[in-house]
Amino acid sequence: MDLPVMPPVKPMLAKSVAKIPPGMQYEAKWDGFRAIVHRDGDEVVIGSRTGKPLTRYFPELVTAVRDNLPPRCVIDGEIVVVHEGRLDFDRLGERIHPADSRVRLLAERTPASLIAFDILAVGDESLLPLRQSERRTVLEAALSAASPPVHLAPVTTDPAVAEEWFRRYEGAGLDGVVAKPLDLPYRPDTRVMYKIKHERTADCVLAGYRPHRSGPVVGSLLLGLYDAQGVLQHVGVCAAFSMRRREELVAELEPSRVGFAGHPWAAWADASAHEHGRLPGAPSRWSGKKDMSWVPLRPERVCEVAYDHMEGDRFRHTARFRRWRPDRAPDSCTYAQLEEVARYDLAEVLSAG
The missing domain is CATH 3.30.470.30 (DNA ligase/mRNA capping enzyme)
Structure with missing residues (x-):
């Protein structure tokens, strides 16, 4: 060439x-x-x-x-x-x-x-x-x-x-x-x-976090929403905290820390579970050998995050943390709150070219 x-x-x-x-x-x-x-x-x-x-x-x-x-x-x-x-x-x-x-x-x-x-x-x-x-x-x-x-x-x-x-x-x-x-x-x-x-916002349940690669501090928060059957589904993550805030979050979230037993995502600690869906805590073709281990938390805290759009039932990109929502009950955080976007045929977009 x-x-x-x-x-x-x-x-x-x-x-x-x-x-x-x-x-x-x-x-x-x-x-x-x-x-x-x-x-x-x-x-x-x-x-x-x-x-x-x-x-x-x-x-x-x-x-x-x-x-x-x-x-x-x-x-x-x-x-x-x-x-x-x-x-x-x-x-x-x-x-x-x-x-x-x-x-x-x-x-x-x-x-x-x-x-x-x-x-x-x-x-x-x-x-x-x-x-x-x-x-x-x-x-x-x-x-x-x-x-x-x-x-x-x-x-x-x-x-x-x-x-x-x-x-x-x-x-x-x-x-x-x-x-x-x-x-x-x-x-x-x-x-x-x-x-x-x-950019839109959603109130999500905090159900865990991934440690940051630099040490025992929070890397990203694992977010969930309840589906129509009342099952807490992993919807994405939010990150981009300062290092000081990452350190503070470890202590702040410690009272909510639990073992996998009884956690809504307990089965996801089993590697075989990842063969059937995109779940937190396992490497992928994108992450390679990157450590994707995570810390389970009782799903009792709610946070408001900003996101751009959905890809299926998940946030397409990393969400942005906005604030804690102590006024929201976790079980009220469902997919129903998300805005429905009117469908538009991609062929009409491309025809303009």
Whole structure:
């Protein structure tokens, strides 16, 4: 491979802001795997956000890249899996599997798509110094004949349209809106774009915590919600505490500490239980050998957390701790409190591209 921009490349990043800023290029924020795609003839390398290769996990995209992208180019985009008209991150996560036979099977059962939203090089020319608006023009020309599973990401420069996308596209599984300054050159591994994400709150039951890797302090709080059958389900975690607060939480939560016997998640201490669901306390393909042990607590405390959106019955990302809710009874913390998002067909999102 001999391109003007060679792998690995860490993509340009975005920082969170509360509102959609004016005077920029706006795109939907896709909820998938960020990917930098290098193509030089038949050679294709798909790199992750960290620069690690993803190529072997998506053989169907290697074929699609050869069929749809210019012979020599570098594209920035998102790998997604679509199920029943919306993005499905759980099915996407299943694609990262060590067995080649499983990868090939899933490539047929849950094929991935590539959403292209920037271009870093074409032919012998590096496009990194070009303005965002200029790179978009090149990208549109490069993908003018592309067809699924390769898609050109829709964009607009109208803040009112961006606001409408922000409200409507969540129903298709999208994550918010990204704003890019029109004169912005491509700056790898730098937070120079802006992301605007949904934020909601929920009152959750605290049922345990994971120790922090640095020592006997709290790393993250394990959160639960009661389902319609009255069973406490693991819904996610909240973290991002200062080290001082992590130390304080150990003492603060000590009176609630219990053994596994009698705990709603007692069975999850058994490794075999993790074969049937995503439960706290076990390594995964993502965590590898990372210590995922956890400390059970009596489910008697309630905390309010902020979250962006759900993926099935769990928070898609780490929640943000807001405050304790001593006024709430744990058994009142159910899924019923969560906001229902109106569904929106992803095909309508992609057709705008």
